[in-house]
Amino acid sequence: MIKNDLYLRALKGETVERPPVWMMRQAGRYLPEFMEIRKEYDFFTRCQTPELASEITVQPIRRFPLDAAILFSDILVVPQAMGIDFKMKENTGPWLDDPIRTAEQVQNVIVPDVNDTLGYVFDAIELTLEKLDNEIPLIGFAGSPWTILCYCVEGKGSKAFDIAKSFCFQQLEAAHQLLQKITDTTIAYLKRKVEKGVSAVQIFDSWGGMLSPEDYQEFSWKYIDQIVEALSPLTHVVVFGKGCWFALEEMSRSKVSALGVDWTVSPEFARKTTGGKMTLQGNFDPARLHSSPETIRKMVHEMINRFGKDQYIVNLGHGILPNIPVENAEAFIRAVTEWKG
């Protein structure tokens, strides 16, 4: 059905000619055509308008020989649907006028009908699939409950998410209530994405690495695992936990199809801690795309040789940075398509 199914074959652990490649945040500010649309429409308008979201999704696909597309959207559309009024502020990022800091506020957070509140995402999937014309798979995504809680409580981005952590440690019950509401909404949301035709879903736990291994179990993994359990009978589930090297072994015992790793982990460590049989995704340092195209090419080939071509998806270790030259992003992708074992 899908003409280039390298990404899906890697998720199944099948033998491939070369590993597939895509980049986290591949539809983003390093692309001049993205910046053109960005001049005209604010961030959540781009997310909420299916024609714009699908157009932005396919922009990098027109330019580069990528093996998967990821729907342009944001993890924060889920808390928005739950009645939490996120804005995207220029030069600040995600912003809440009224962050969630009390049990009463948690009580007021709703678990919505996703068809009523997030219909625009499902419409964007439909339009995107038309544009992709079965060439490559489309990935759907959501934030992890813990990472979403971080933004809901902190009210903005943060280096350490201290306020979010102290909320969890001081108001245990409210924290778990909020995490469960986010989990329930996310499960319904991702199930609907699968019904609409995405080929895999990825959970972004961008701030899991802020927690100790014990707290990670209690506040993050416990909820991610509910999502994995609910979705894995329906589709491939990939979990990317930034800074979560300490949890890789536990994660590898779950029903995920693949695990994402960041660049602070060596391929050998990642292979060893996940038992050598798990499909892994990553982990080029996004800042390394500032190296010359020749160096990028050499480093990507080394990375593939160290991870091994099978059970491996080439990616960055986190999202692409806005100031990366387009030709360097292209060198990264072409290094994979030109790799010879």
Ligand code: CP3
């Ligand atoms: O990967 C893709 O191409 C799909 C698109 C995607 C976006 N956000 C678009 C976006 C994905 C997968 C996300 C996920 C997301 N959003 C995460 C998890 C992944 C990660 O990077 O850790 C997080 C933590 C968010 C919340 C969020 N949205 C932040 C922290 C920011 C950056 C704010 C800033 O000004 O730098 C955003 C905005 C955002 N989401 C942009 C894009 C392309 C850039 C802002 C813009 O285009 O105006």
